[in-house]
Structure formats: C-alpha cells, structure tokens
Amino acid sequence: MTTSNMPAISFDRVSLSIANRKIIDDVSFEVSKGEFVCVVGPSGCGKTTLLRMVIGLAQPNDGEVRRFGQPVTGPVRDVAVVFQDYGRALLPWRTAAGNVALALEAAGTPKAERADTIASLLEKVGLRGHGDKYPGQLSGGMQQRVQIARCLAQQPGILLMDEPFGALDAMTRQTLQDEIAEIVAGTGTTVMFVTHDIDEAIYLGDRVVQLDANPGRVAEISDVSLARPRDQISSREAPEFLRLRHVLFAHIERSAHP
Numbered sequence: 576m577t578t579s580n581m582p583a584i585s586f587d588r589v590s591l592s593i594a595n596r597k598i599i600d601d602v603s604f605e606v607s608k609g610e611f612v613c614v615v616g617p618s619g620c621g622k623t624t625l626l627r628m629v630i631g632l633a634q635p636n637d638g639e640v641r642r643f644g645q646p647v648t649g650p651v652r653d654v655a656v657v658f659q660d661y662g663r664a665l666l667p668w669r670t671a672a673g674n675v676a677l678a679l680e681a682a683g684t685p686k687a688e689r690a691d692t693i694a695s696l697l698e699k700v701g702l703r704g705h706g707d708k709y710p711g712q713l714s715g716g717m718q719q720r721v722q723i724a725r726c727l728a729q730q731p732g733i734l735l736m737d738e739p740f741g742a743l744d745a746m747t748r749q750t751l752q753d754e755i756a757e758i759v760a761g762t763g764t765t766v767m768f769v770t771h772d773i774d775e776a777i778y779l780g781d782r783v784v785q786l787d788a789n790p791g792r793v794a795e796i797s798d799v800s801l802a803r804p805r806d807q808i809s810s811r812e813a814p815e816f817l818r819l820r821h822v823l824f825a826h827i828e829r830s831a832h833p
C-alpha cells in the first residue's frame with residue numbers, strides 16, 4: 576500500500592496509563608481517508624486523550640498510533656483541531672479575520688492572497704460581514720465558526736473535533752452540524768469527531784465508535800448507513816437512525832446496570 580491509501584488514522588492496540596492508572600486499554604480502530612468517524616463515550620473515558628494521541632501530545636505506553644501509516648511523532652500542519660472551548664481557542668485581541676489570518680500566516684500564504692481567502696472562508700462558515708469583529712463581540716456559535724474557519728484555512732487532511740458544539744444551544748448546534756457536514760463533503764477531509772451526544776454522533780458519522788470508561792476501551796463500532804446529505808428532520812426519523820440509537824443507548828444501559 577502506498578501512503579495515500581493507508582488509513583488516515585490508526586489506533587493499533589493502544590494503551591495508556593497515567594500515574595499507574597490505566598486511562599486507555601487496548602484500543603484499536605481505523606479512520607479511512609475521507610471518512611467521518613464519531614467517537615462517543617461518557618465523561619472521562621479518554622476521548623480527548625485519543626485526539627491528543629493523534630497529534631502526538633500524548634504517547635501510548637503500548638501499541639501505536641499512525642497517521643497515513645506513519646507512527647505519530649508530533650503535530651503537523653496537515654492536522655487541525657477544533658477545541659470545545661472556543662473562548663480560549665481564539666486570540667481576543669485579533670478580529671475574526673485576524674484569527675483566521677493566523678493559519679494563513681503560518682502557512683506562508685502571500686499577503687496579497689490572504690484577504691480573499693479569509694473572506695471566502697468566513698463566508699463558508701456563515702460569517703460574511705463579521706470579519707472585523709473581535710471574539711468578545713461575537714456569540715458562542717459565531718466564535719466557534721471562526722475557529723472552524725481558522726482550521727479550514729490550514730486545508731488539513733485530518734480534522735479533529737473535540738465536542739465542538741457542546742456549549743451551544745440546540746438550534747445553533749444543528750445549524751453547525753449541517754455546515755460542517757456540508758463543508759467536508761467531497762473534500763476528502765478525514766474527520767474524527769468527539770462528542771458525548773449519541774444523536775449527534777449518528778447524525779454526523781459514517782461510523783460511530785462507542786467507548787466504555789475506566790479504563791477507556793472500545794465497546795462497539797457501528798456503521799451508519801444513512802443517506803447523505805442528511806436532514807435534521809427526515810434523517811433523525813429514519814428507521815436506521817432509530818435502530819442505531821437503540822443499539823447505542825442499550826449499551827449505555829447495560830454498562831450502567833451490568
């Protein structure tokens with residue numbers, strides 16, 4: 576296999592202990608290039624830790640994490656991360672446009688091209704006309720859009736998202752779910768999307784990896800055979816959606832009352 580048809584992300588029998596406590600136990604799964612994989616599990620089961628391993632901020636004690644077949648050694652420009660805490664992810668003294676510009680500056684995009692690129696990215700995330708506002712002047716949903724635009728400016732092959740919509744109201748959350756699905760569709764971007772919301776995971780994912788806690792381990796991996804583009808009403812009423820919901824919630828019930 577050449578590098579390009581290797582899985583974008585591989586967890587290969589990964590375990591991690593911190594201070595003699597097992598955090599991650601023998602986790603194996605892969606994310607194919609262009610696939611949208613959601614990871615769900617209770618608080619503390621190691622979701623963020625798995626993302627940190629993909630960028631090399633946490634190292635397994637056993638097993639290996641690979642990107643496109645290569646063992647992870649550290650962060651690279653090809654991987655972008657959208658954090659849950661948008662308040663701290665943005666620089667408050669830079670405007671929305673200025674925050675997006677950061678990624679372009681880092682990529683060495685010529686100054687003359689930056690303004691057009693920023694305008695089209697802000698437009699893509701629904702922030703046309705808001706480029707000159709500071710994060711403190713934007714709502715939570717708008718700040719999260721800025722963070723997403725900044726990640727897209729990186730043109731990442733792999734997009735990692737850590738409960739990116741967790742702090743938003745239900746309507747904003749649904750809008751952003753549809754936006755992110757539309758933005759990555761057809762771009763070949765690989766997405767690993769962490770959430771504790773089972774419905775969100777089914778709605779967005781090509782597959783859902785369900786984790787158990789203490790220690791974090793894979794409980795089930797489910798294929799989501801819902802047609803795309805998805806629709807907030809009809810997809811959520813589809814028998815396949817309800818079937819998966821049943822499977823995933825039943826597992827939580829079983830692990831809560833073994």
Ligand SMILES: Nc1ncnc2c1ncn2[C@@H]1O[C@H](COP(=O)(O)OP(=O)(O)OP(=O)(O)O)[C@@H](O)[C@H]1O
Nearest residue numbers: 593598616617618619620621622623624625771791
């Ligand atoms: N640097 C660290 N030192 C000690 N314990 C840690 C460290 N990082 C993570 N842990 C522990 O590892 C476990 C997994 O943490 P992690 O943040 O990955 O969970 P999570 O699934 O992302 O939780 P949440 O849904 O609350 O964000 C937790 O029990 C946490 O306390």
Ligand SMILES: [Mg+2]
Nearest residue numbers: 622623624737
């Ligand atoms: Mg977390």
